[in-house]
Amino acid sequence: MIPQRTSGELPAWTARALGYVFVSPALCEMALTHRSAGSCHNERLEFLGDAVLNCTVARLLYEAHPKADEGALSRQRASLVSGETLAQIAADLGLGDCLRLGGGELKSGGFRRASILADALEAVLGAIFLDSGYAAVNAVVRHILGTRLSELPPASELKDPKTRLQEALQGRAMALPLYELTGVAGEAHEQSFTVSCDVPSLKLKSVGAGVTRRRAEQEAAERLLAQLPADLQKI
Amino acid sequence: MIPQRTSGELPAWTARALGYVFVSPALCEMALTHRSAGSCHNERLEFLGDAVLNCTVARLLYEAHPKADEGALSRQRASLVSGETLAQIAADLGLGDCLRLGGGELKSGGFRRASILADALEAVLGAIFLDSGYAAVNAVVRHILGTRLSELPPASELKDPKTRLQEALQGRAMALPLYELTGVAGEAHEQSFTVSCDVPSLKLKSVGAGVTRRRAEQEAAERLLAQLPADLQKI
Numbered sequence: 199m200i201p202q203r204t205s206g207e208l209p210a211w212t213a214r215a216l217g218y219v220f221v222s223p224a225l226c227e228m229a230l231t232h233r234s235a236g237s238c239h240n241e242r243l244e245f246l247g248d249a250v251l252n253c254t255v256a257r258l259l260y261e262a263h264p265k266a267d268e269g270a271l272s273r274q275r276a277s278l279v280s281g282e283t284l285a286q287i288a289a290d291l292g293l294g295d296c297l298r299l300g301g302g303e304l305k306s307g308g309f310r311r312a313s314i315l316a317d318a319l320e321a322v323l324g325a326i327f328l329d330s331g332y333a334a335v336n337a338v339v340r341h342i343l344g345t346r347l348s349e350l351p352p353a354s355e356l357k358d359p360k361t362r363l364q365e366a367l368q369g370r371a372m373a374l375p376l377y378e379l380t381g382v383a384g385e386a387h388e389q390s391f392t393v394s395c396d397v398p399s400l401k402l403k404s405v406g407a408g409v410t411r412r413r414a415e416q417e418a419a420e421r422l423l424a425q426l427p428a429d430l431q432k433i
Numbered sequence: 434m435i436p437q438r439t440s441g442e443l444p445a446w447t448a449r450a451l452g453y454v455f456v457s458p459a460l461c462e463m464a465l466t467h468r469s470a471g472s473c474h475n476e477r478l479e480f481l482g483d484a485v486l487n488c489t490v491a492r493l494l495y496e497a498h499p500k501a502d503e504g505a506l507s508r509q510r511a512s513l514v515s516g517e518t519l520a521q522i523a524a525d526l527g528l529g530d531c532l533r534l535g536g537g538e539l540k541s542g543g544f545r546r547a548s549i550l551a552d553a554l555e556a557v558l559g560a561i562f563l564d565s566g567y568a569a570v571n572a573v574v575r576h577i578l579g580t581r582l583s584e585l586p587p588a589s590e591l592k593d594p595k596t597r598l599q600e601a602l603q604g605r606a607m608a609l610p611l612y613e614l615t616g617v618a619g620e621a622h623e624q625s626f627t628v629s630c631d632v633p634s635l636k637l638k639s640v641g642a643g644v645t646r647r648r649a650e651q652e653a654a655e656r657l658l659a660q661l662p663a664d665l666q667k668i
Contacts, residue, residue, distance in 0.1 A: 242495060245503040249491035256484035257562065260477060268480040327492065332567040383627075383640035384656050390642045392618075392627070405618035407625045407642035421619055 203296045215291040216322070217341045221329050227298070229321035232314055234300030240321035247324030250332070251279055254339040258347060269358070274350055278343060285312035287342055288319040359419035363395075366423070366430050372399050375422065377415050380405070395422045402426070438531045450526040451557070452576045456564050462533070464556035467549060469535030475556035482559030485567070486514055489574040493582060504593070509585055513578060520547035522577055523554040594654035598630075601658070601665050607634050610657065612650050615640070630657045637661070 203211060208226055213219050220226045229247075233239040255275050263271065277283065288294070294309035297318055308314050319342075327335045340347070357365070363375055381392035391411045395404045395418035402425050406417025438446060443461055448454050455461045464482075468474040490510050498506065512518065523529070529544035532553055543549050554577075562570045575582070592600070598610055616627035626646045630639045630653035637660050641652030 241503040242501075242506065245506050246491050246495050249488040253484040253488035256481050260481050260563075266477075268476040271477065271480050328495075383642070390640065390652065392625075392642065405625060407618075407627070417625070 208296060211292070211296055212322075215293070215342075216326075216338050218326055218330075218334065218338050220325070225325040225329050226322065229325035230293075230296050230318055231298040232300065232303060232308065232318070234303040234308070235298040236300075240318060243321035243324035243328075244317045245324070246327060247320035247322065249324075250327045250335050251320060251323050251339060254332075254336045255279055255343070257336075258340065258343075262347065273358070277350065278346060281313060281316045283346070284316035284319050287346075288315035291319075291342065293318060293322075359416050359423055363419045363423050363426075366426060367397065370430065372397075375419070377418065379411060379414075393418045395419055397422060400426070400430075443531060446527070446531055447557075450528070450577075451561075451573050453561055453565075453569065453573050455560070460560040460564050461557065464560035465528075465531050465553055466533040467535065467538060467543065467553070469538040469543070470533040471535075475553060478556035478559035478563075479552045480559070481562060482555035482557065484559075485562045485570050486555060486558050486574060489567075489571045490514055490578070492571075493575065493578075497582065508593075512585065513581060516548060516551045518581070519551035519554050522581075523550035526554075526577065528553055528557075594651050594658055598654045598658050598661075601661060602632065605665065607632075610654070612653065614646060614649075628653050630654055632657060635661070635665075 205223070205227060208223060208230075209219055212226060225243075228238055229240050229243050231239045233241055252275065255278050256271070259266070259271050259274050259278075263274070266274070289310075293315055297309045297314065299308045299314075303309075303314070323335055323338065326338055367374060376396040376398070378394045378396065379391060380394050383390045383392075390407060390409060391414040392405060392407045393411060393414035395406065395415070397403070402422055404418050404421035404425065406414045406419070406421060408414035408417055440458070440462060443458060443465075444454055447461060460478075463473055464475050464478045466474045468476055487510065490513050491506070494501070494506050494509050494513075498509070501509070524545075528550055532544045532549065534543045534549075538544075538549070558570055558573065561573055602609060611631040611633070613629045613631065614626065615629050618625045618627075625642060625644060626649040627640060627642045628646065628649035630641065630650070632638070637657055639653050639656035639660065641649045641654070641656060643649035643652055
C-alpha cells in the first residue's frame with residue numbers, strides 16, 4: 199500500500215503536474231487511493247470529478263467553437279474526456295507513481311492500468327473542486343488538457359459513426375451499407391433494438407443494440423468502421 | 434412565433450420563477466427559442482446547461498449524502514435530472530408560456546411537450562452559466578429543485594434493478610429470477626450481450642442488451658420490474 203511517492207512529496211507533484219497546491223492535502227490523498235487500498239477511497243470523488251470535468255470542458259468548447267452545433271460539441275467533448283485520453287494524460291503527469299493501491303493491484307501493475315489512472319485523475323479534479331471551487335478546477339483542466347483543446351481531431355473524425363461509414367465507402371465509390379432491424383425486445387417505451395450492418399462488397403458485417411433503432415444503427419456502424427481495412431478508415 | 438409572454442415580461446418571470454435576473458436578456462431569449470422558431474435557437478445552450486446541471490447536482494448530492502457510494506449518488510442524480518423531472522419543474526415554473534416556437538410546433542401544442550420543456554430549462558441554466566458563472570447556476574438549481582433535493586425517493590427505489598427485483602421476489606418468498614445469456618455479438622472488446630430474465634412463477638420474461646453481460650442483466654431486470662403486478666413492486 200506504499201506508493202512510490204510519499205505523502206510529503208505530493209504537494210510538489212501537484213504543483214508541478216497540475217499547477218495546483220491543495221489547501222487540504224488529505225483530499226488529494228483520498229483522490230489517489232484506489233478502493234483496493236482501503237475504505238477511504240476515491241470512488242465518490244471520481245463521481246464528482248467526472249461531473250465537473252464534463253462541465254468545464256463543455257464550456258471551454260462552447261466558447262472556442264461558436265459555430266459548432268451541439269452534436270459536434272458533444273463529440274468533441276467525448277473525445278477529450280474519454281477514458282483513453284484521460285489515462286494518457288494521467289500517465290504523462292506521472293500520476294501512477296502517486297497512486298495508493300492494495301497489495302494485489304500493486305503486484306499486478308495496477309498503477310499502469312488505464313482505467314485506474316483515468317478514474318484517479320477524475321477523482322483529483324473532484325478533490326480540487328471541493329478544495330477550492332469551480333474556478334480552480336477550470337484552470338487545472340485547461341492546464342492538463344493543454345494543446346489537446348486547440349488540436350482537436352478534424353471535424354470529419356468527429357462525425358457520427360453512420361456518417362463516417364457512409365463517407366468512407368462513398369469515397370471509394372462503394373455501395374452504401376445495408377442496415378437491417380434484426381430484433382426488437384421488450385414492451386413499448388422499454389424496447390431494445392438490434393440492428394445488423396452489412397457491407398457486402400467487403401464481406402463485412404456487424405451488429406449493434408440500443409434503446410432506439412437509430413442508436414442500434416450507430417453502434418453497428420461504429421463496429422463496422424472498426425473492421426474496415428486501414429486504408430479505408432482514412433478518407 | 435410569438436410566445437404568450439413578450440420579451441419585456443421575461444425579466445419579471447425569471448426573477449419570480451428562477452430567483453434570477455439576466456444581465457444579458459438576449460441570452461435568456463435564446464435559451465427559450467426552440468429550433469423550430471429560427472436559426473438562433475437553444476440547442477447549444479442546452480448542451481452547456483445539461484453539463485452544468487449535472488455538475489451542480491453532483492456536488493449538492495455529494496455533500497448532502499456523505500455515506501452514499503458513487504452508485505447511489507449516480508442513481509439519485511439520474512432521478513433528479515431525468516427528462517421527466519425537468520419537464521415537470523419547467524411546467525410548474527410556467528416556462529411553456531415563455532417559449533418561442535415555430536408555427537408548426539405552436540399549433541401542435543409544443544409548449545406542453547415534455548422534451549421541449551426539459552430541453553429549454555437546461556438551456557436556461559446554460560444561459561445563466563454564461564451570464565453570471567457557476568455560483569449563479571448553483572443557486573438557481575437549488576432554488577428550482579427545492580424540496581426534491583431533500584425528498585429523494587427512498588434508497589430502496591434507487592438500488593440497481595437486479596437487487597430490486599431480487600428483493601421484490603424474496604419479500605414474497607418467491608424463487609429468484611433466472612438470467613440466461615442468449616446472445617453475444619461482435620469482436621472482443623466490442624461485444625454486445627443479450628440476456629433474458631425469467632420469473633417462471635409469475636410467467637414473466639424480459640430481454641435486455643448491453644455492452645457487458647452485467648449491463649444486459651440490469652436492463653432485463655429493469656424491464657421485468659416494469660411488468661410486475663403493482664402489489665409486488667412495493668416491498
